[in-house]
Amino acid sequence: MRCRGSRLSRAFFARDTVRVARELVGTLVVRRLEGELLVARVVETEAYRGDEPACHAYRNTQRLARGELPRGRSALLFAGPATAYVYFNYGVHWLFNVVTEAEGTAGAVLLRAIEPLRGIERMRQLRPAAKRDVDLGNGPGKLTRALAIGPEFNAHPLHASRELYLAHGETRVPRSAIVAGPRVGISQARELPWRFHLRDHPCVSR
């Protein structure tokens, strides 16, 4: 689970959502697009755990506790670790999450910002509104555009994909370099410090 440059295994995601969110900071997102490799460093994440009201699967977790089956969009969050959960937000943007926890327990980590490393020219084509390279992926809706991640990746197995996966970074990020704080843009459970980002990194969202 520690090998540098290697793909993150299913076991990596089959753990506590908050811990996965913290440890995802500093890892790499790899997107193979028409033979070209786009690579970026994850610099900001948020944890959404099924037993907490800001999580899409919160209602389904309660339903499950009553002996009913999860249903609807967020039922995917129970499906199993390392599954991609891509959903449409505000009628405008696609947001990219990775499902966490063991199968049958809901959780996901939202990728909120990336630092482009490779394939930057292609990312600029995909996101012409970006003025600087730093703007290519400094927000959850921006990074999905820069990496061409859309609805076709919903329910995608990230542990067994060539088109889209996560990998260990070149260097291990010390925990002291990661800042924890409240999540952005939510109205429920604001007090939980489940947003994680690299300290003073220019690609962190506004």
Add this chain to the structure above:
DNA sequence: ACGAGGATGCTCT
């Protein structure tokens, strides 16, 4: 620098 507001569509009540 900063704040207000619009775009736009899906999910769940």
Add this chain to the structure above:
DNA sequence: GAGCATCCTCGTG
């Protein structure tokens, strides 16, 4: 019909 896990543009100072 309300409420969003957002982004961008256009005002004002």
